[in-house]
Amino acid sequence: MTFKALITENTDNGYQSRVGERELSDLPEGEVLVKVAWSSLNYKDALSASGNKGVTRQYPHTPGIDAVGVVEEAEQGPFSPGDAVICTGYDLGMNTAGGYGDYIRVPADWLVPLPDGMDPRSAMVLGTAGLTAALCVEALLDTGLQEDQGDVLVTGATGGVGCVAVSILSRLGFRVVAVTGKSDAHDWLKNLGAADIISREDALADANKPMLKPRWAGVVDCVGGDMLVNALKTLQYGASAACCGLVGSPQLNNATVLPFILRGVNLLGVDSVELPREVKQQIWQLLASDWTPDLAALEAAEITREQLPEWFERILAGGVRGRVVVKVGG
The missing domain is CATH 3.40.50.720 (NAD(P)-binding Rossmann-like Domain)
Structure with a gap:
């Protein structure tokens, strides 16, 4: 099965990113397959897309250290098909294909449930x-x-x-x-x-x-x-x-x-990458309730995957203010 993803490659003209097709078989092993709805833009994503070997070692690669979506397949663990989940941190988008693809496949321990009362887009405004x-x-x-x-x-x-x-x-x-x-x-x-x-x-x-x-x-x-x-x-x-x-x-x-x-x-x-899932889940619950920031005031820009290459340049140059959400799923 093929799906669309942003693909960063090392070309004769340096590292270039484009939206292309990948196979599900290209994804790494993991207990859970997630269909991605939204991702976000982070400085680390831009580093990965510009060939920074301290972030990503092997190319072609799909960046995206954040993802929210719905479980398609679950071999084991606490999740079932249809569950809405968030994935942040660990190796996602670094050396594991990330949230700029229609699908990610990850260990169950990398996922937390999307909290009640929080919609997927808002989850990635935060990310x-x-x-x-x-x-x-x-x-x-x-x-x-x-x-x-x-x-x-x-x-x-x-x-x-x-x-x-x-x-x-x-x-x-x-x-x-x-x-x-x-x-x-x-x-x-x-x-x-x-x-x-x-x-x-x-x-x-x-x-x-x-x-x-x-x-x-x-x-x-x-x-x-x-x-x-x-x-x-x-x-x-x-x-x-x-x-x-x-x-x-x-x-x-x-x-x-x-x-x-x-x-x-x-x-x-403060580390948010290797944090135990239980702690992440507690923090996401706070963000969905007592600690919810003013999402409207954050003025999150909404972009498509096709726009990501120009936004990589912007964020590396310090030209991005606040948060940027990336629409992935249809």
């Missing part, structure tokens, strides 16, 4: 980015963060994780300060719930100093590098930063132990 944002918020709440302790900083606030984090935190009653270098995004971020906005330059000021005046009750950092280092220097006593990104840099070149031993701050690592 891996929304899941990661919610995990960051949960990590901060687990340390005891409360609304009356002060402002919460969100770096990289116009990105997929950042904008969802702004919305969730605002909904939970926190006063959120968003960091962005995009002056045209201020009104959008305030509509999402940001109480104040600071520039990247302000957030990076005095980066050469080992400590800075305490300011933040908590931080969701989607950037890494000097941005995260400065955030650590400006945390209040005993406060925490949840770290989930490295778009700025994976290095903490200007960091010292001083914020940790003088103010007792915490650096919390």
Whole structure:
């Protein structure tokens, strides 16, 4: 049986992506075959589509680290044909054919049920980015963060994780300060719930100093590098930063132990890829109920698979704001 998929190939003109046909037999082994309805665009998808061997080792390949759809076949496990499911993380879209195909075949442990009250498109407006944002918020709440302790900083606030984090935190009653270098995004971020906005330059000021005046009750950092280092220097006593990104840099070149031993701050690592299914399911339930961000305010762009190559270029160049959903199924 053939089906349509976005296929990235290594050609004489470099890595190129096109919509073509694949066979079900091309898909890897797995207990569950899922007919995909929606996917989304993530920075990692663009890296895979541009030949980044740190993400995808072998080509031709179908990217797409997110997928939502309906179970077609299930050999074993908790799912049956007709079940609506979400797949994020693990190896999907990296070295396993991903959500930009009409079908994916994956282990049952990679899937969670689509929560009651959440439609498939909304699930992909959130996607891996929304899941990661919610995990960051949960990590901060687990340390005891409360609304009356002060402002919460969100770096990289116009990105997929950042904008969802702004919305969730605002909904939970926190006063959120968003960091962005995009002056045209201020009104959008305030509509999402940001109480104040600071520039990247302000957030990076005095980066050469080992400590800075305490300011933040908590931080969701989607950037890494000097941005995260400065955030650590400006945390209040005993406060925490949840770290989930490295778009700025994976290095903490200007960091010292001083914020940790003088103010007792915490650096919390957040992973949404290898997370146990049970935890993912709990977070998706929160996103479908008490923690539902303002999906309309996220202004998710809706595109087709044919449009993905140009959007890969956009997101790699930093030209994408918020979330992008990809219509896959008919």
